[in-house]
Amino acid sequence: MSAATAHGYEVLARADLPVDTVDLARTLIGKVVVRETSDGLLSGRIVETEAYLVGDAASHAYRGETARNRVLFGDRGYAYVYLAYGVSYMLNVSSEAAGVGAGVLVRALEPLVGIATMQLNRGVETLRDLARGPGRLAAALDIDRRLDGADLCRIGPLWLARDLHDALDIGISTRIGLTKAADRLLRFYVRDNRFVSGPKALNS
């Protein structure tokens, strides 16, 4: 039996996702986010992620389960979407076993399919700026709280797909924009990739 495919993409099975949050953050680099909307198909390759661990003061799950973060406490491979600074939505992938609160923030994409629609969604033309940064990424793909809880291992409005490209040079750095636990090396990115966010010093 072969895995389900759509639009030329093969959906990632939950068994393909590492349970461990750091392993998942690394594994997601190079995978593809697929967004299906009434305006058509949008997709992009993940070039930057951050892990938010159990016992991590910077994690939304740190103070226990609430109505907002409940997805982080479910099984791995589901979308946790929240609004940051009252301005930007953030896309996360839940990790670890059910009952354990942790996840991976998807911080940047290399746009692949539906670039014209992403330009409209963002109000910006520049390819490099369409999904460089978590808030921009969510805006480009028209992601908001309606997609909170979406199963990313099932073909639908939002899912994860394999990518043909392998052997990416992955760098590690501190996470961006934190006031707590800011020293931990939990950010993963494709080295010297122009679609990665953050200061130059952290990207090579």
Add this chain to the structure above:
DNA sequence: AGTGCGATTGACT
């Protein structure tokens, strides 16, 4: 019921 604060972004000096 009131308060303080961000896993950011875009505009501006």
Add this chain to the structure above:
DNA sequence: GTCAATCGCACTA
């Protein structure tokens, strides 16, 4: 480089 916008949420009382 600096800084304000903006609002849902968690915490205090």
